[in-house]
Amino acid sequence: MTPPDKNTVVQVLRNLSLLLQLKGENAFKVRAYDTAADRLSGTPQDLGALVQEGRLQELPGIGQGLAEKITELVTTGKLGFYEELKAEYPPGLMEMLQLPDVGPKKVIALWNELKVGSVAELELACRQGRVRELKGFGAKSEAKILEGIALHQRAQGKRKLLGDVLPTVEELLTRLKAVPGVVRVSPAGSVRRRAETVGDVDLLASAPQAGPVLEALATSPGVAVVLGKGESKCSVRMVQEDLQVDLRVLPDEDFATALHHFTGSKAHHVRLRGLGQDRGLKISEWGVHRADGTKLPVPDEAALYRLLGMQYIPPELREDSGEIEAALEGRLPEDLVSMEDVLGVVHCHSTWSDGKHTLEEMARAAHAMGLQYLTVTEHSQTSIYAGGLKEDDLKRQWEEIDRVNEALPGFRLLKGVEVDILETGALDYSDSMLERLEVVIGSIHIRHSMNEDQMTQRLLNAMDRPGLNILGHPTGRLIHEREPYPVRMEEVLDKAAERGVVVEVNGKPARLDLKTEHVRQAVQRGVKLVVSADAHKKEDLHHLLFSVATARRGWARKGDILNTLPAAQFVSTLKALRTT
Incomplete structure (x- = not known):
């Protein structure tokens, strides 16, 4: 039996929360399952190890009862309590429960009164006018449910990639900032936390009058x-991405x-x-109040954290994965890597392989972004489908790199390659x-179907090759398209630390690989990282933003990221x- 992975366990806990709501259980019991799901989702620790070593209760909010249920699920592949609850309902x-404005009470009413047990049955009941006859519903509720079903069907299944959503968000923010009287505007939710994927978008603004x-x-375009x-x-x-956007406008004193x-x-x-509560304070979106009702001034989020006696916690870290304890003890990193720290862009392709712009076009675009260097890393000879270069082609490319470097004083193209890691771990x-190249990224592009032992050994073997500098997109995942290949990442990171191999945080929105939890594991081991663009055209250079965000979510500091160094120091x- 293959034990369920962490994502599966998290989803079971969330489903239990919903099922308990259907049963009418008290809010405290329901919330415990959501809290446990959030803890497991946010922890960088290996779930199997936590279970095997009996350490689940070390995670805040997971008591003995929940720990026993999680252990049963992980060790047997099933949870009896969950199966019994599921059997009670269609x-x-x-x-x-995923439909807008359809909560547990309404779902139970629909089931008990109309025997409606699915979205399809609910849609039919609405179109037949049967839902409006129920107490607490009515014709308007029926129409809203139909609208919600239509939205659900269009957006069913997939959250949107952060990289696909962010341009729309930025356009809307620009429009809102231009409204007379607006004081502050910001995204919130998963966009502000720079999560990999986004459901709905939350925007906040402060202004004396909300109407305009x-x-x-x-009236925004789109x-x-x-x-x-x-x-x-x-x-x-x-229209773009079929994305829902919710905007709230409030007085500036309540903005933070x-x-x-x-x-x-x-x-x-x-x-x-x-x-x-431990300090006699009530915290809500409407402010911070003392027990006697006195409202305390909170001009910004840093002030809120100061009231709690802790360091400011950046949005990217707010996942309850240890950041609160660190902030209370004053050991939260205050030098997380930022875009301003990055001096060069790593992992770029040009028309020499499967890129869309020339070397000079890529260099000038990077220079215009304020960067000092760009690594040229075309595909290697085995990647025929991607225009991979034979060794003679690579040597010819060096001549063009030299010409571009002469034409662009103050900027430097570095001679590199993205070499395929072959099935045995040999390089292409x-x-x-x-040895003649300045930067060598090794990546897997074929044979993703190897088993965990084979894939792990493949990567370990590759890191024994002295010519490899950087391990590229180490799990091979494509969000919504391809699962990560099976690999024991902790072993890979241990080997990277031992052999001095740098690991890539790939910024392509569909990759974001390393993902957050692996970034944190790498940092804990002292493994150096690069933030990269995986750029195949000029516009892709801005993928650096997503790489930096992922690195920050993994608690990576400026000193953990090698391409915060000037070009010569980066290479050396x-x-x-x-x-070493």
């Missing part, structure tokens, strides 16, 4: 439909606490509210060729790491 009720700001969103508009909130669905509340994560908030060029450090 499986379609769980999907009904809400109208600016409602809005497909206005879902609702009130005195302080407007919800729209965009509202921004903090709607940024999340939920688990982070639960912990902070508990800390506030001779050692003598790799890559070489020195392999000889």
Whole structure:
């Protein structure tokens, strides 16, 4: 039996929360399962090890009862309590709970009164006019449910990639900032935390009058439909990515606490509210109040954290994965890597292989971004499908690199390659060729179907090759398209630390590989990282933003990222790491 992975366990816990809501269990019991799911999702530790070593209760919010249930699920592949609860209801009720404005009470009423047990049955009941006859519903509720079903069906299954959503968000922010009277505007939610994927988008603004700001969103180019508009909130669905955007406008004195509340994560908030209660404070989106009702001034989020006696916690870290304890003890990193720290872009392709722009075009675009260097890393000879270069082609490319470097004083193209890691772990060029390059990224592009032992050994063997500087997109995943190949990442990172191999944090929005939890594991081992663009055209150079965000979410500091160094020092450090 293959034990369920962490994502599966997290989903079972969330499903249990929903099932308990259907049964009418108390809110405390329901919340315990959501909290446990958030803890497991956010921890960088290996779930199997936590279970095997009996350390689940070390995670805040996981008591003996939950630990026993998680252990049963991981060790047997099933959880009896979950199976019994599921058997009490039609499986379609769980999907009904995902519809807008259809909570557990309504779902139970629909089941008990109409025997509606799926989204399809609910749609039919609405179209037949049967739902409006139920107490607490009515014709308007029926129409809203139909609208929600239509939205659910269009957006079913997939959250959007952060990289696909962010351009739309930035356009909307620019429009809202231009409204007269607006004081502050910010994204919130998973966009602000720079999560890999995004559901709905939350925006916040502060202004003396909400009306003009809400109208600016409602009339924005690209809005497909206005879902609702009130005195302080407007919800729209965009044509682009079929994306729902919710905007809230409030007085500026409440902006910081509202921004903090709607940024999340939920688990982070639960912990902070508990800390506030210990200090006699009530924390909500409407402010921070003492027990006697006195409202305390909170001009910004840093002030909120100061009231709790802790360091400011950047949005990317707010997942209740140890950041609260670190901030209380004053050991939270205050030098997380930022875009301003990055001096060069790593992992780039040009028209020499499968890129769309020439070397000079790529160099000038990077220079215009304020960067000092760019690594040229075309595909190697085995990657015929991607225009991979034979060794003679690579030597000819060096001549063009020299010409571009002469034409662009103050900027430098580095001679490199993205060499294929073959099935045995061998690299796709001779050692003598790799030794002549300034930067060698080794990546897997074929045979993703090897088993865990084979894939792990393949990567370990590759890191024994002296010519390899950087391990590229180490798990091979493509979000929503391809699962990571099976690999024991802790062994790979241990070997990287031993052999002085740098590991890539790939910024392509569909990759973000290393993912957050592996970034944190790498940092804990002292493994050096690079933030990269995996750029195949000029526009892709901005993928650096997503790489930096992922590195920050993994607690990576400026000193952990090698391409925060100037070009010459970057290259010399890559070489020195392999000889120590």
